[in-house]
Amino acid sequence: MAIDFEVEPEFQEKLDWIEEFVKTEVEPLDLYFRGEASPYDKKNETAQALVRPLQKQVQEKELWACHIGPELGGRGYGQVKLALMNEILGRSSWAPSVFGCQAPDSGNAEVLAHYGTDEQKRRYLEPLLRSEISTTYAMTEPQAGSDPSYFTCSARRDGDEWVINGEKWFASNYKFADFLIAMVITNPDVPVYKGSSMMLVPHGVEGLELVRNSHVGGGASADSAGHAYLRFNDVRVPAENLLGDEGSGFKIAQTRLGGGRVHHGMRSVGMAQRALDMMCERVLSRETKGSLIAEKQSIQHWVADSWIQIQQFRLQVLHTAWLIDKEGDYAKIRQHIAGVKVATPKVLMDVVYRALHSHGSLGVTDEMPLANMWMAVPVMGIADGPTEVHKNTIAKTVLKQYKPHDGLWPSAHIPSLMQGARAHIEARIENEIANL
Numbered sequence: 001m002a003i004d005f006e007v008e009p010e011f012q013e014k015l016d017w018i019e020e021f022v023k024t025e026v027e028p029l030d031l032y033f034r035g036e037a038s039p040y041d042k043k044n045e046t047a048q049a050l051v052r053p054l055q056k057q058v059q060e061k062e063l064w065a066c067h068i069g070p071e072l073g074g075r076g077y078g079q080v081k082l083a084l085m086n087e088i089l090g091r092s093s094w095a096p097s098v099f100g101c102q103a104p105d106s107g108n109a110e111v112l113a114h115y116g117t118d119e120q121k122r123r124y125l126e127p128l129l130r131s132e133i134s135t136t137y138a139m140t141e142p143q144a145g146s147d148p149s150y151f152t153c154s155a156r157r158d159g160d161e162w163v164i165n166g167e168k169w170f171a172s173n174y175k176f177a178d179f180l181i182a183m184v185i186t187n188p189d190v191p192v193y194k195g196s197s198m199m200l201v202p203h204g205v206e207g208l209e210l211v212r213n214s215h216v217g218g219g220a221s222a223d224s225a226g227h228a229y230l231r232f233n234d235v236r237v238p239a240e241n242l243l244g245d246e247g248s249g250f251k252i253a254q255t256r257l258g259g260g261r262v263h264h265g266m267r268s269v270g271m272a273q274r275a276l277d278m279m280c281e282r283v284l285s286r287e288t289k290g291s292l293i294a295e296k297q298s299i300q301h302w303v304a305d306s307w308i309q310i311q312q313f314r315l316q317v318l319h320t321a322w323l324i325d326k327e328g329d330y331a332k333i334r335q336h337i338a339g340v341k342v343a344t345p346k347v348l349m350d351v352v353y354r355a356l357h358s359h360g361s362l363g364v365t366d367e368m369p370l371a372n373m374w375m376a377v378p379v380m381g382i383a384d385g386p387t388e389v390h391k392n393t394i395a396k397t398v399l400k401q402y403k404p405h406d407g408l409w410p411s412a413h414i415p416s417l418m419q420g421a422r423a424h425i426e427a428r429i430e431n432e433i434a435n436l
Ligand SMILES: Cc1cc2nc3c(=O)[nH]c(=O)nc-3n(C[C@H](O)[C@H](O)[C@H](O)COP(=O)(O)OP(=O)(O)OC[C@H]3O[C@@H](n4cnc5c(N)ncnc54)[C@H](O)[C@@H]3O)c2cc1C
Pocket: 104, 136, 137, 138, 139, 140, 142, 144, 145, 146, 147, 169, 170, 171, 172, 216, 227, 378, 379, 382, 383, 384, 385, 386, 387, 388, 389, 392
């Protein structure tokens, strides 16, 4: 049995290159375009002119779109290597786009790669993987988020077309998207698990109304794509825009969200580490009441607690990534993926809070990245399903591994066990003595 925590030297070289490249070439984009441009806006010529040469370098280093298999222009390194990469990319909001693995496009690309027809791949996946377009995933509805059985947005077949009616809520990045993948009810007479389908819908198609765009936290800025409230009024798309089989929408959603949840976890390891880095530097740099803040015991415990939590979380994420590579099927390891999903906001909440608090007033300002990171806490707890739902999944899966115990007392009840042990030992004593 081999458990090896070492990274192969060839891949470690790549990670070292990524680390340096993100620091020197990508993080300046975060600062230069702060509040002014979004990595998802492919029509921003200045930004794209700066990003394209960086993407080219990433491609030359064989690090482009690593979430996708080699047959589609990715590398097929697997999730463990992707996890190690994402830890670094999670430090910058532009880095995932420079490396061709940004959410929600990465999940949408995975869905197209798995379920798309050749024509759908040519038309939607190829330009996406060339980073020429952005995309949106529209599943949540305003009256129903966590529970898809309340979804009502539907598509009915009319000749060679599907006609879509209903509403979608929080469709991220719609503002910059060329198309969206919408989950719609195609058979209302069966449960959503069998009666929903995925549909490819071009941006701005007739009848698709943007009711409004919502923004997380402090409101809109030019770099924020926002989250669209969409209304489908008799939107017609050709029959061939059905993605996968009719009725397979829920299954596809699980595939898509499974990967997405772990990828958020991978990037969050990097974000939490960055928060701890900031905290350590600050407390070593500032003195109060005659000693460094780093010398106060409460701060030392915070540093230790944060390091331990990041270490535990990182191992959990890497182990889950390893399981995905091994099993090749998100459904088989739902419990582990749900575990990462639940741990992500908790680790960020603890570590980012400590880092922010250790910076005092400066920590809450927009002069440090910490207040922004703080917003990631509720976002990670809600997006892709709230914590409670994932805890339910874990509990159900864990409980399935156990059986009830007959009788009044539990199986670990010591007096009952002693009775059994006594009878066993006494029989042995009799036997051993008889053999003397
Ligand atoms: C930043 C961000 C980006 C997003 N992007 C997208 C996107 O691109 N596409 C998309 O389709 N959706 C997107 N979403 C929506 C997201 O998937 C939903 O917000 C999520 O599924 C929860 O649905 P809801 O917001 O309607 O909350 P609700 O379902 O109303 O839940 C509200 C709260 O109720 C509690 N709760 C819910 N269910 C249970 C339960 N079973 N047991 C106990 N308590 C429960 C939880 O505390 C939960 O937070 C995004 C969300 C965020 C925050």
